[in-house]
Amino acid sequence: MPRVVALAGGVGGAKLALGLQLVVAPGDLSVVVNTGDDQEFHGLLVCPDLDTVLYTLAGLADRERGWGLAGETWAAAAQFARLGEPTWFQLGDRDLALHVHRSRRVRAGERLTTVALDVAARLGVASRILPMADEPVRTRVRTPDGWLNFQDWFVRLRHEPAVLEVALDGAEEARLTTEIEGAVVDADAIVICPSNPLVSIGPILAVPGIRGAIGESRRGGTRVAAVSPIVGGRALRGPADRMLASLGEEVSALGVARRYVGLVDVFVMDQADAALAPDVERLGMRAIVTRSVMTDDASRAALARVVLDACLS
Numbered sequence: 001m002p003r004v005v006a007l008a009g010g011v012g013g014a015k016l017a018l019g020l021q022l023v024v025a026p027g028d029l030s031v032v033v034n035t036g037d038d039q040e041f042h043g044l045l046v047c048p049d050l051d052t053v054l055y056t057l058a059g060l061a062d063r064e065r066g067w068g069l070a071g072e073t074w075a076a077a078a079q080f081a082r083l084g085e086p087t088w089f090q091l092g093d094r095d096l097a098l099h100v101h102r103s104r105r106v107r108a109g110e111r112l113t114t115v116a117l118d119v120a121a122r123l124g125v126a127s128r129i130l131p132m133a134d135e136p137v138r139t140r141v142r143t144p145d146g147w148l149n150f151q152d153w154f155v156r157l158r159h160e161p162a163v164l165e166v167a168l169d170g171a172e173e174a175r176l177t178t179e180i181e182g183a184v185v186d187a188d189a190i191v192i193c194p195s196n197p198l199v200s201i202g203p204i205l206a207v208p209g210i211r212g213a214i215g216e217s218r219r220g221g222t223r224v225a226a227v228s229p230i231v232g233g234r235a236l237r238g239p240a241d242r243m244l245a246s247l248g249e250e251v252s253a254l255g256v257a258r259r260y261v262g263l264v265d266v267f268v269m270d271q272a273d274a275a276l277a278p279d280v281e282r283l284g285m286r287a288i289v290t291r292s293v294m295t296d297d298a299s300r301a302a303l304a305r306v307v308l309d310a311c312l313s
């Protein structure tokens, strides 16, 4: 059975990560997750993408909302409001336990990776969920009104202001973890999930050493596949389409493929974008056209199989 590494952001990435988990042997999937979205709320470290992947792979996620736990209650959020705390970023009662637990351990000096692996095991997840770095990396965006922390822009302002620039504070000081390096070098297939290429995959690829490790794996014969998060010129979820446009890049699967030149062997795109396949192939990638919209576990597993077949055949 193949050993697989996936690179993922939040909701879209978590869906394909779940598909991969459904089709590989237990323990053979490692998911490297963006931590650029992390921010402190109520004095607690919150890691949204890490937790979206964790709850999805544990079968605990609220699938409608996309983030947080299914069946969540909000009594603490109501009490925070009574205490005059900002309430635009909602933490559910049960979710809060994870933020308290992780914040305590990280403040006591444990690595974020150790805590993430331990928490995933406690929630019954066989896959390894690996934060992209132990050091803090914080994504900020420049809008017409100035620089904003990622969650202020994404949640508080509902990602409405145009993004003119993206900064990844701390990325240069971050280091590739031994867990990620080992997983990438040992992988039989590496999959870039259909996450936002600018603020989900971009921060992961900005960690010094990750591109080199992927390159080493490719030289050893491992193929890298990326799945387009843009279908028919629109993001399946979130602001990737508007971000590509405001940053002057082409809003299409081809525009996404261009960002991955030199890194990716196989580019997986939706049937709606079949006409772009020849242009993608001219970038030096094999284009695979398939049904890429994931609506249930069967479609998640089906897409995972297509991606792995393309890497392993």
Ligand code: FO1
Residues within 6 Å of the ligand: 009, 010, 011, 037, 046, 047, 048, 049, 051, 052, 067, 068, 088, 089, 090, 091, 092, 095, 151, 154, 155
């Ligand atoms: N997204 C929202 O739109 N509103 C929220 O109040 C919110 C709270 C939240 C709490 C914990 C968590 O792990 C994620 C949360 N998210 C919320 C989602 C999240 O911040 C974004 O979807 C991602 O950062 C983008 O990938």
